[in-house]
Amino acid sequence: MKLLINIAIILASFSGMEGVAWLTHKYVMHGIFWPLHRDHHLKEHYGFLERNDLFFLIFALPGIACLAAGTLYRLPVCTCIGIGITLYGACYFFVHDLFIHQRIKVLRNSENRYLKAIRRAHKMHHKHTGKYDGESFGMLWVSWKYFRNTSKNNPA
Secondary structure, three states: OHHHHHHHHHHHHHHHHHHHHHHHHHHHHHHHHHHHOOOOOOOOOOOOOOOHHHHHHHHHHHHHHHHHHHOOOOOHHHHHHHHHHHHHHHHHHHHHHHHHOOOOOOOOOOOOHHHHHHHHHHHHHOOOOOOOOOOOOOOOOOOOOHOOOOOOOOOO
């Protein structure tokens, strides 16, 4: 029973991070921290890393803190929350940096409707190069409208 509770906490933490990512992206990254995020919306990128990549460290801190607290103070709930946050971070890296932005040229082609919808939603987000008037701020949960026309003959 304890194992199932721990798994539920991990899954809830992972799922909750999508909401945290959406809110943070819309109101913090496109708000007060726009100077750090702006270069991610530029068409030209100068080098492998962007200032926007500093958010990776910022977002890693809560996961590290939960894992540390869980380990040091023997708090399994904190450990499970830290695992969920860390798994979301790993998923974000694979989906956003590898699949969508092709930082490393892997996972280029997929006929999967869900992955095409994710790529299309992110493309629409980047259509807006400014701080305002953005759309699709999440990563894994995308509006049904991005699933339209995701057939084999219509790439994302």
